[in-house]
Amino acid sequence: MLSTSWNQKMDLTYWHKQSNKPLFPDILWSRPETKQGAGKLAIIGGNSHGFGAPGIAYNRAMEAGAGTIKVVLPDAVRKVVHNLLPEAEYSSSTPSGSFSTKSLEHLLSVASWSDMVLLAGDFGRNSESAIVLEKFISKYTGPLTITQDTIDYFKEIPLNLTDRDNTIVVLSISQLQKLFMNTPVISPIVLSMSSLQLVDALHNYTDKHSCCIITKHNDLIFVAYKGMVSTTKCEDKIWRVATSAKASVFVMQNPTKIFEAVTSSLI
Numbered sequence: 001m002l003s004t005s006w007n008q009k010m011d012l013t014y015w016h017k018q019s020n021k022p023l024f025p026d027i028l029w030s031r032p033e034t035k036q037g038a039g040k041l042a043i044i045g046g047n048s049h050g051f052g053a054p055g056i057a058y059n060r061a062m063e064a065g066a067g068t069i070k071v072v073l074p075d076a077v078r079k080v081v082h083n084l085l086p087e088a089e090y091s092s093s094t095p096s097g098s099f100s101t102k103s104l105e106h107l108l109s110v111a112s113w114s115d116m117v118l119l120a121g122d123f124g125r126n127s128e129s130a131i132v133l134e135k136f137i138s139k140y141t142g143p144l145t146i147t148q149d150t151i152d153y154f155k156e157i158p159l160n161l162t163d164r165d166n167t168i169v170v171l172s173i174s175q176l177q178k179l180f181m182n183t184p185v186i187s188p189i190v191l192s193m194s195s196l197q198l199v200d201a202l203h204n205y206t207d208k209h210s211c212c213i214i215t216k217h218n219d220l221i222f223v224a225y226k227g228m229v230s231t232t233k234c235e236d237k238i239w240r241v242a243t244s245a246k247a248s249v250f251v252m253q254n255p256t257k258i259f260e261a262v263t264s265s266l267i
Contacts, residue, residue: 015199016230018263023230027264031065032253038067039252042114043245044107045150047124048076048097053148053241055085057120060245064265066252072110074099098126104135111140116252120241121148129153137164143251144168147244151175158182162209168251168262170214170244180205195220199229212258214243221266225259232266 016023032038041061045054054071061069071085074093081088089110091103099107111117117140123129130153137144137160146154146161147170154161158179161169171179177189180201187201195218202224206213212225216239220231236242243266250265251258 012199014203014228016228016263018230018232018266020267022264022267024257024260024264027250027254027257027260028267032067035067038065039115039249040068040070040113041066041248041252042070042072042110042117043120044072044110044117045120045148046073046077046081046122047099047126047129048074048093049124050122051077051081053121054088055081056241057118057245058085060242061118061249064246064249066249070110070114072107074103094126094128096124096126098124098129099132100128101132104132104139107132107136108139111136111142114142115255116143116145116248118145118244118248119147119150120244121150123149123153125149134160137161142166143255145170145244145248145251147171147240151179155179155182159209162205162211165210166255166258167211168214168244168247168258169211170240170247172240173215173217176213176215183209194218195222195231198222199231202229203227212262214247214262216240223259223262223266225262228259230259230263232263234266 043057071088075090076093076097078090091106092100094100133153143166145168151171155178180189206224207227215222221234223230246265247262250261254261
């Protein structure tokens with residue numbers, strides 16, 4: 001439990017609490033009115049044993065107002081998915097059904113077309129896919145959102161994510177704990193910490209690392225960027241992919257206001 005003296009010393013001006021009333025109404029009022037001005041989103045993910053995340057991301061991104069969306073899946077799922085996502089594109093896959101190294105050129109081409117890339121997850125556990133993802137984020141320098149099991153590919157090299165510009169990292173509290181364990185931090189993440197303690201830890205971390213972090217704890221979604229932190233009530237158990245999709249669309253449409261856009265996407 002926090003001591004009274006320590007709590008009083010904290011400068012909480014960086015903590016913004018959002019209720020049903022939006023903290024940044026201008027973001028909501030200035031949404032694009034045409035699809036041409038609403039941005040191009042690329043969603044990448046899936047493997048032969050799981051491809052729900054890209055589908056959920058596609059639906060939520062459409063609901064959030066994305067202009068144009070391209071979904072890229074490994075070729076191994078083509079026969080199963082082509083009726084569900086008839087406009088999906090497919091890249092080379094490994095014998096086990098994940099993205100192969102031959103897919104990298106295609107993924108980078110789709111990324112260069114887009115205004116934002118969402119690595120939606122369901123990549124599975126595959127050493128070749130690990131190589132593809134690591135090379136992808138090193139070669140693609142544009143706006144990027146990363147979530148679900150994609151995070152696990154970078155738990156040993158977290159600075160590749162946390163020090164990458166224009167990057168939104170959407171992760172569970174346990175994934176955040178592992179990320180903090182592998183980077184120099186003042187405050188470690190523990191599952192029993194209070195919301196106030198987590199706000200302080202995220203404030204200190206994002207003050208030194210350039211990514212935007214989104215996580216959920218105590219039925220609150222925390223958004224942290226450049227030392228600022230917002231919290232928004234959320235009781236959904238399955239939240240990461242949907243939140244990633246909405247945040248991607250809002251940031252794609254407000255690229256110079258990342259904190260405000262991500263926070264507003266939660267309303």
